Amino acid sequence: MSIDLERELKSEQNKNVSEYINKVLSLIEKEEINEAEAAWITKETVDGFRENVNPGFLEYRKTVTEGGQFAAVEWSDNGSCFKDVNGKEYIDCLGGFGIYNVGHRNPKVVKAVTDQLKRQALHSQDLLDPLRAMLAKILADITPGNLKYAFFTNSGTESVEAALKLAKMYSERTTFISTTRAFHGKSLGSLSGTAKGMFRKPFLPLIPGFRHVPFGDIDMMRKTFEVCASVGEDVAAVLLEPIQGEGGIILPPENYLKQVRELCDQYGSLLIFDEVQTGMGRTGKMFAAELYKVVPDIICLAKAFGGGVMPAGAVVATENVFRSWFDNPFMHTTTFGGNPLACAAAIATIGVLIEEKLPERAAEVGAYFLAELKKAAEGHQDKVQEIRGQGLMIGIEFHQDEIGYEVSKGMFDRGVLVAGTLINSKTIRIEPALTISYDEVNKVVSTFKDVLEHLDA
Structure with missing residues (x-):
């Protein structure tokens, strides 16, 4: 192919892509779309999933709706509901697996993000960004016990990854105890704590040092601590959801979490609460830890932390635990974690949770x-x-x-x-x-x- 012909084809391709982008942006801009536009959006969505996202989603969607339809192409949301591209409204009791605690597009959260967007979207990565400091202060005030220092992430699995690294650096131990039916995420570290075999098997071996015991079985937890200590594989931390979500909304037996806390104290291990799903008011307290009057050494947050508007997460730890990152704050970083838009959303979200009880x-x-x-x-x-x-x-x-x-x-x-x-x-x-x-x-x-x-x- 000649250089001139290659340039001509590239120019034509760029023209087509630009026209497509402009059409999509014009539809986003519209407050209302007509029937023909809704049909075009539906076709582009289905074709795009089949050809460029993952055709498995289409087969899944057809099998979880009556009559083999392609379910909803979601288009807008507000309050407790969302609408599909054809205008049908659904009460959202899935809530993005717990994202929308303050509702869909809560106006106070949206305002905080758009106000910040007018000023600065992302931070320079080198200077001190104010909203990160302010959000960390707020978290130190509202989290249980003496949790003090925060590191910000973009998702739940990232929060768990950061917590695991904190625990490893705190004691240099490498053994972790998690539980059956646990779900902590799907990146390699958090997946090592996750219990579901279907998600784990294709990626074995995972991070070494993880033991799984039945959730709620304090005797097995105690025996595992004893065995780990006896063979020189002392436990760095126990990783738990206070109430298991993906596992099927499994509540802990009475005093179970307190007894786990006692075991951690006895063996010099940390207690990590994964409150990605239970946190931010979901269980009737700001954090499920408060329900059971147990203070962890590290708490993991995400999902509803960004108010259903921005991807946002955090790990909050005691000063004693977090201290290992003081000498080198670049030991664990993420480019977009704690960005101004996410911090604005989280600050507003916490405000709504408190003000509206x-x-x-x-x-x-x-x-x-x-x-x-x-x-x-x-x-x-x-x-x-x-x-x-x-x-x-x-x-x-x-x-x-x-x-x-x-x-x-x-x-x-x-x-x-x-x-x-x-x-x-x-x-x-x-x-x-x-x-x-x-x-x-x-x-x-x-x-x-x-x-x-x-x-x-």
Whole structure:
């Protein structure tokens, strides 16, 4: 191919890409789109997933909706709901697996981010950025006990990675104890703590030194500590979700977390609480650690930390633990962690949670929601095994995965999105915005009851 022809083809390609970009940006700009535009967006979305994202998502989506449709192409959101590109509204009880604690596009969080965007989007990486310092101070004030220093990340798995590195540098120990049914993320370090074999097997061997024990079994936890000490593999830290999320909303037995804390103290090990899903008011307290009156050495945050507007996460640790990073603050870094937009979102989010008493509201509305779901399940004990939860973190466990799968499909078709998936629907999760109204709760409950009754038909 000649140079001139190559340049001509490249120029034509760039022209086509620019035209496509301008069309997409013009649609983003519009407050309302028409039927033809909605159809174009749907086609481009489906084609794009098939050709350039991952066709597996299309097959998954077709199998978790009734009639084999491609489900929703989401387009806008507000409050406790989102709308698809055709204007159908759904009550969001999946909530991005716990992202939208202060609601979809909370106006105070959106304002904080847009105000900061007008001033500066990202920081220089070299100078001192003020919002990072201010957010760290706020976290030191609101987190349990003597947690003091914060490192900011972009996601939950990054927060867990940072916590593991902190623990290793603190004592130079390399053994970690995690639990069965745990989920801590999918990057290699956090995946080593995650328990689900399906996610782990393709990437074995993972980071060495991880032991898994049954969640809630304090005797096995104690024996593992004893064995590790006896063979010279002293435990650096125990990594726990105070309430397991992906595992099926599993609440700890009474005094379990306190006993784990005592074991950590006895053996000179750290306690890491992964509150990526339980934190920021979800369980009825700002942090689940407060529910159980246990103070960890390190706490991991993400998901709702950015207010459902910005990707944001954090690890907060005691001064004693964090001290190992003082001499070299570049020992662990991330380019975008703690950027001004994310910090603005997190600051505003914490403000909304406190001012509107959303943790307290989660406790109140969650208790009502849980009770009403249990009433709706009466007479369906052949399908529903247990309904459990804490605050607005609720799990509905079915006798068979297939039943939960059908229930989640039926609810979606009726305008309610819950966290039931092709991969695991034996327990479906309900994690709505903490701002969800009682009317919306009642609609979710009546939809759940209707779907159960139609399964009998």
